Amino acid sequence: MNPETAFAPTPIFLYGTAWKEDATQRCVEDALKAGFRGIDTANQRVHYYEAGVGKALQSVYAQGLLNRADVFLQTKFTSRDGQDHRLPYAPNAPLAAQVQQSFASSLEHLTTDWLDSYVLHGPSMRIGLHHEDWEIWYAMEELFYQDKVRYLGVSNISIDQLRALWESARVKPTFVQNRCFAKTMWDKNVREYCRAQGMIYQGFSLLTANSHIFQDARLQEIGRRTGKTLAQIVFRFALDVGMLPLTGTTDPSHMREDLQALAFELRSDDIALIEQVAVL
Numbered sequence: 001m002n003p004e005t006a007f008a009p010t011p012i013f014l015y016g017t018a019w020k021e022d023a024t025q026r027c028v029e030d031a032l033k034a035g036f037r038g039i040d041t042a043n044q045r046v047h048y049y050e051a052g053v054g055k056a057l058q059s060v061y062a063q064g065l066l067n068r069a070d071v072f073l074q075t076k077f078t079s080r081d082g083q084d085h086r087l088p089y090a091p092n093a094p095l096a097a098q099v100q101q102s103f104a105s106s107l108e109h110l111t112t113d114w115l116d117s118y119v120l121h122g123p124s125m126r127i128g129l130h131h132e133d134w135e136i137w138y139a140m141e142e143l144f145y146q147d148k149v150r151y152l153g154v155s156n157i158s159i160d161q162l163r164a165l166w167e168s169a170r171v172k173p174t175f176v177q178n179r180c181f182a183k184t185m186w187d188k189n190v191r192e193y194c195r196a197q198g199m200i201y202q203g204f205s206l207l208t209a210n211s212h213i214f215q216d217a218r219l220q221e222i223g224r225r226t227g228k229t230l231a232q233i234v235f236r237f238a239l240d241v242g243m244l245p246l247t248g249t250t251d252p253s254h255m256r257e258d259l260q261a262l263a264f265e266l267r268s269d270d271i272a273l274i275e276q277v278a279v280l
Contacts, residue, residue: 001114001147006069008116011038012239013259014074016204016248017053018042024052025059027250032060032071034255040177040202040246042076042121043106045086050075050109058111074117074175075106076155077136082121095132099139103148117175118149122156129164141171151175153202159189166197175244177202182210182278186241195242204246206234213277222270228260235261237274 015031017024017040028039039057042048057073060066077099080091089101107113118140124132143149153175154165166172176194180187180203187203194201213219214230223230235258238245247258266274273280 001150005114007150008037008070008072010116010200010244011036011072012244013235013262014038014040014072014202014244014246015255016040016246017049018047018248020052020248020250021049022052023250024049025055028053028056029059030252031255032056032066034252035259036255037070038072038074040074040204041110042078042119043088043102043109044076044078044082044121045088046082046084050106054108054110068112072116073110073112074119074153075110075115076119076121077102077140078121079124079132079136081124095135096139096142099136099143103143114147115149117151117153118143119153119155119175119177122154123161126158127160129161134168137165137169141169144171153177155202157190159193162190162193166193166199172197173199175200175202177204177246179203179205179209180238180243182213185275185279186238186243188275191242201243202246203238203243204248206238206245207231207247210234210278216277218273219277222266222273226264226266228264229257232257232261232264233266233270233274236264236266237271240266240271241275 015036017028020027039053041050041053043050088105089098120136124130140152144152151174152171154173155177176199178187178190191201219230222233235245249255
């Protein structure tokens with residue numbers, strides 16, 4: 001990275017690009033035009049079309065709407081078990097080389113020479129961190145030391161795994177991205193550990209993983225009182241408890257509505273209720 005490069009600030013709302021396939025370019029363009037300035041993707045072709053994100057970026061750049069320094073770009077390294085046959089690296093290469101190859105492929109897809117955030121898509125096992133995880137993380141740290149990425153992060157991680165990573169990593173994760181369930185009080189243990197260590201918690205599937213709570217009469221009453229949609233209320237709650245939320249809607253009107261969560265406030269008793277809505 002050029003030391004004189006202007007960087008986009010860390011956004012307070014991310015647009016997620018999973019499961020968009022051929023609609024990826026259109027959705028990302030719509031999200032950027034709606035006002036999103038942070039894009040989350042992954043070099044994992046089975047669930048993401050990272051090159052489609054790059055096409056969208058080139059389109060908005062060419063239209064003069066934005067430039068690279070306006071957009072916070074986050075992508076991920078995904079291990080072999082999370083990939084299909086369309087690998088962004090040589091399957092028999094050492095893990096460190098796979099990280100390098102995947103990162104280089106991401107830069108090409110996204111038409112950039114640096115990234116704002118590079119995320120380990122998840123540990124290799126449900127329990128503990130194994131030598132494969134550390135080999136990958138050390139390779140990611142090298143990208144940081146080479147000034148190719150501003151921040152490192154990790155996704156799909158338990159509280160015990162996160163503690164182990166934080167305590168032993170040379171470059172500490174800045175971002176932690178988890179699927180966020182109301183039934184666990186919105187991943188409260190991980191969120192609180194992130195807050196204590198100065199990490200930023202990114203919550204995804206806030207709506208799709210918790211659709212059952214929209215039938216809760218207490219949540220519906222908050223909606224009636226505020227005049228806001230239940231999606232807006234959930235995103236406002238996420239912001240109020242210190243999350244960096246993700247939305248992945250494909251509807252431009254919903255993109256604009258989701259961003260309106262930035263423009264109102266919830267009462268403290270609303271926040272307390274929503275945090276416990278699935279356990280009360």
